[in-house]
Amino acid sequence: MSLGEKKLFLLDMDGTIYLSERLFDGAAEFLRTVKALGGRWVFLTNNSSRGTEAYIAKMARLGIETTPEDFLTSADAAIRYLRGLPEERTWYVCGTASLKGQLRASGVRVAEGREEAEGVLLGYDTELTYEKLEDCCILLGRDVPYVATHPDLVCPTWFGSAPDCGSVMEMLRTCTGRSPHVIGKPRPDMALMAMEKFGFTPAETCLMGDRVYTDIACGVNAGIDTIFVLSGEGTPSDIEKYGVEPTWVYPDVAAVLSDLKKEHGI
Numbered sequence: 001m002s003l004g005e006k007k008l009f010l011l012d013m014d015g016t017i018y019l020s021e022r023l024f025d026g027a028a029e030f031l032r033t034v035k036a037l038g039g040r041w042v043f044l045t046n047n048s049s050r051g052t053e054a055y056i057a058k059m060a061r062l063g064i065e066t067t068p069e070d071f072l073t074s075a076d077a078a079i080r081y082l083r084g085l086p087e088e089r090t091w092y093v094c095g096t097a098s099l100k101g102q103l104r105a106s107g108v109r110v111a112e113g114r115e116e117a118e119g120v121l122l123g124y125d126t127e128l129t130y131e132k133l134e135d136c137c138i139l140l141g142r143d144v145p146y147v148a149t150h151p152d153l154v155c156p157t158w159f160g161s162a163p164d165c166g167s168v169m170e171m172l173r174t175c176t177g178r179s180p181h182v183i184g185k186p187r188p189d190m191a192l193m194a195m196e197k198f199g200f201t202p203a204e205t206c207l208m209g210d211r212v213y214t215d216i217a218c219g220v221n222a223g224i225d226t227i228f229v230l231s232g233e234g235t236p237s238d239i240e241k242y243g244v245e246p247t248w249v250y251p252d253v254a255a256v257l258s259d260l261k262k263e264h265g266i
Helices: 027-036 052-061 073-084 096-107 130-141 167-176 189-198 211-223 238-241 253-263
Strands: 008-011 040-044 071-073 089-092 119-122 146-148 152-156 160-163 205-209 224-230 249-250
Touching: 008 189, 027 040, 027 119, 027 253, 040 073, 040 189, 052 071, 071 073, 071 189, 073 096, 073 146, 073 189, 089 096, 089 130, 089 211, 089 249, 096 167, 119 130, 130 167, 189 205, 189 211, 205 211
Parallel strands: 008 040, 008 205, 040 071, 089 119, 119 146, 205 224, 224 249
Antiparallel strands: 152 160
């Protein structure tokens, strides 16, 4: 088991590669080094509030050139899940206009209002309103199917943390007693999709992220090695708290880069 043997790096973004609009030291060089060594990296994010084009634009602002092929999001995984269900439904989406647009573009039926909805899909909704929460409570009280794009409790920001999809899940559970079927990390779907898409084996693949209960758990569930970086939400005590053991623990991406270069004699 060696960091230098890895060819496909599955990377969380916020808290791992950058924080808000600040690219972490060593991040750009890490990405260049992986490609120079003949490997590949793919960004995996649970953030379902924006589409791939928004991420491409953000990475460009940070000085990183990317293409749509460089991203897999929890929205992508949710679309694959919803389209694979035996029965087609119209979904009430508690999410952003961007998420709704991605769903419609993929052929998933999105309800215009709660009365035509046959299920609830909860995403990271930076456009959340109290009306949406009430609509979700009404629909969940009708026992419709309930899906969430991911379980992250908070989203790291420049000022600390902001409520994420998991926090809204907890509010709705308190009100309705309902918990959703969760897509995205910690489920292995996105990691398995990436390996399948780019043709790498689990032994060649490694997932790096800043959250034990989503990022690292996703890697463990997918049967691949993991790197837990302490540059975002997570702390060393989370390993015992969640009972999920990463393969490696590093302070940040710069430290990972340093060891990767040492293993390749760079």
